[in-house]
Amino acid sequence: MINLYLLMEEELNAINENNQIHEALKAINICQEYLGKLKKHIEENPLKTTEEEIHFFKSIKPKFQSKLFFYLKWYHIQIRKIASDNKTIVEYYQKECRKLKRFSKETIDFQTYLHSGQTHFDEKFFTRNNPDLTIYIEPLYSVLDNSFSTTHDYLTAKIMAHDMLMKSLQTEISKLSKQNKNIQSQYKWTDKKIDLVELIYAIHTSNSINRGNIEISEIAEIFSEVFNEDLGNIYRTYAEIKNRKNPTRYIDHLKDKLLEKIDDELGN
Secondary structure, X not given: OHHHHXXXXXXXXXXXXXXXXXXXXXXXXXXXXXXXXXXXXXXXXXOOOHHHHHHHHHHHHHHHHHHHHHHHXXXXXXXXXXXXXXXXXXXXXXXXXHHHHXXXXXXXXXXXXXXXXXXXXXXXXXXXXXXOOOOOOOHHHHHOOOOOOOOXXXXXXXXXXXXXXXXXXXXXXXXXXXXXXXXXXXXXXXXXXXXXXXXXHHHHHOOOOHHHOOOHHHHHHHHHHHOOOOOOOHHHHHHHHHOOOOOOHHHHHHHHHHHHHHXXXXXX
16 A cells, blocks of 8 residues: 555656646546545455554545645635736735634644544544544545545545645745745856756755755755756656666766865875
8 A cells, every 4th residue: 555655646746737727637636546546455455453444544545535635625726816916826825824724723632633643532533333423523424435434534634635735835925925025046057957956856865954854845946946947847857867877977976076176186
């Protein structure tokens, strides 16, 4: 199931669309496809113990479903966005953030349960037998497929999706706000774009920023802003790097240049 998730992530990362609506639609189709594959896997390989069932509905299925929820919500946010000035779009995104914060307040008890590592209600929340309907559940639970759902796996996925949405909205707000201030770096990347992506991946892999607590997309955004460089789909570029005869060509070049400089200065 882990491999199935990684395959889904790979396909999502390979989407190359300049239009956010088109990108979301492609992602929705991919997520639906892999959620169907996950369901088929469970039908063919039934969960045998309570522990397996809890682990699946608490930790595995929500990872798949949260991606679907994220792209569905992102799609609807984008189609309702009025093509206007940056200030108006920022205000719209901020309004969506406030909606997400209200949801967080409404589900604070369950989120505390999840994030604190508690397990005493796991059998009620994440197994399919004899659900306790007196506990808060999503209204949609009554129409879900009970053979592939528990009272709280849907809510867990929704919480995960809302976290992703908040992060994406804040990134867009930050980007548009900077554009409004007309902040533009005076520096320009003058080597190849693929070289910069190679450098970004090396920095990310070495955990050189925030001890590794940063997404590759965030590092790419930093470099993109500093050097006024549109990096496009860095995941696709990285795939090209992996398939080269020498994947570390640019980093090797940097090393050679630095050693050459040191040798010259030492008189070697």
